Amino acid sequence: MDVLTSRRRLIVDGVGMSASAVGFGLVYGLSCRAAGFSPLEAGAMSTFVFAGASQFAAVGYVAGGFSWLGVVLLTAFINARHFLYSAALAPYLVNRPRVERALMAHVLTDESFALAIAHFRRIGRGDAFGYWWAAVAVVFIPWNLATLAGVLIGGAIPDPSLFGLDVIFPAAMAGLAVGLISGRREVVAALAGAVVGVALALAVDPAAGLIAGGLLGPILAMAAVRRPSPADELSLRPAPGKAPPE
Amino acid sequence: MSVALVWLALLMGAATYPWRVIPLLAPGIDRLPPTVREYLRLVGPAMLATLAAVSLAVAVDPTSRARSLHVGPEWLAVAACVVLVAARRGLLLGLIVAAGLIAGLRALNLA
Numbered sequence A: 001m002d003v004l005t006s007r008r009r010l011i012v013d014g015v016g017m018s019a020s021a022v023g024f025g026l027v028y029g030l031s032c033r034a035a036g037f038s039p040l041e042a043g044a045m046s047t048f049v050f051a052g053a054s055q056f057a058a059v060g061y062v063a064g065g066f067s068w069l070g071v072v073l074l075t076a077f078i079n080a081r082h083f084l085y086s087a088a089l090a091p092y093l094v095n096r097p098r099v100e101r102a103l104m105a106h107v108l109t110d111e112s113f114a115l116a117i118a119h120f121r122r123i124g125r126g127d128a129f130g131y132w133w134a135a136v137a138v139v140f141i142p143w144n145l146a147t148l149a150g151v152l153i154g155g156a157i158p159d160p161s162l163f164g165l166d167v168i169f170p171a172a173m174a175g176l177a178v179g180l181i182s183g184r185r186e187v188v189a190a191l192a193g194a195v196v197g198v199a200l201a202l203a204v205d206p207a208a209g210l211i212a213g214g215l216l217g218p219i220l221a222m223a224a225v226r227r228p229s230p231a232d233e234l235s236l237r238p239a240p241g242k243a244p245p246e
Numbered sequence B: 001m002s003v004a005l006v007w008l009a010l011l012m013g014a015a016t017y018p019w020r021v022i023p024l025l026a027p028g029i030d031r032l033p034p035t036v037r038e039y040l041r042l043v044g045p046a047m048l049a050t051l052a053a054v055s056l057a058v059a060v061d062p063t064s065r066a067r068s069l070h071v072g073p074e075w076l077a078v079a080a081c082v083v084l085v086a087a088r089r090g091l092l093l094g095l096i097v098a099a100g101l102i103a104g105l106r107a108l109n110l111a
Helices: A003-035 A039-049 A052-063 A068-093 A098-106 A110-123 A128-156 A165-180 A184-203 A206-224 A230-236 B004-025 B034-057 B073-086 B091-107
Strands: B058-060 B067-069
Touching (some): A003 A039, A003 A128, A039 A052, A052 B004, A098 B004, A110 B034, A184 A206, A184 B067
């Protein structure tokens, strides 16, 4: 797919993700307000941490009287999955200046990874515009504005789950995963990751499940599905002048 | 206005940033062995499917932090989105259908 067509698709796909960011951001702002955070504190969390799951967890931990050291360590644990996102995107962005890559890292989230990796795979290379659009226009700005709206306006905002906004995140992740599947290995990686992730999330913790699913899914797929050898690939090609088998 | 938690936000950001930046700045990331490149190629579908499955199937009690398996109409909504994406109808339409389905069921007290 050419870059402009893929960018158009990225922008359209991003509309739904923005709605999700707004919904979760509003709920996060409301949680901050209920826990006694000032608007500045809530905004600082969304700007400097910019990682929804750990921000929600921190609200509960702060309200529960956890030590700051405990909150910071748990944040590092919950957000460890970003290492995998960064590693998967890095080969596509290696030609960008180091300063730009360092800035890109701060806005790397579940949503921006999902949109960017799908875009890069469609065009077969990296695209800085696509990454910045996914990370800043689709997620960072809506998330931060919604956080402020939630903490400032509070109870005047209707519950986003009434509009089904809470289902957008899993639906978007599943939909984008389907878009990345081009063979049996991807299918096995996705299914294995999901099964391992849910099992560990139930047994240990959701953050542990996410890390384990992302780490082990590809390993299980590579072990279970043998790559076609060059000889197999040759035997699958039709002979010159012959039509491929029906 | 209280600002004490701004410092906590900075510390949390500092705890998160290394995970995000180290691979992006690692030298030689474009010269990895083919096996590692293949592994990283598969991280995308594995991670996105894991995110979808965990956020859909694992319910966490906000007070006790107890975890339980959640099975509900949200699964149907996500399945509808997946079917629409697989049929090349576009992610946005899939998300609208998924959210609309759940909103409708909740309005009817069916979800």
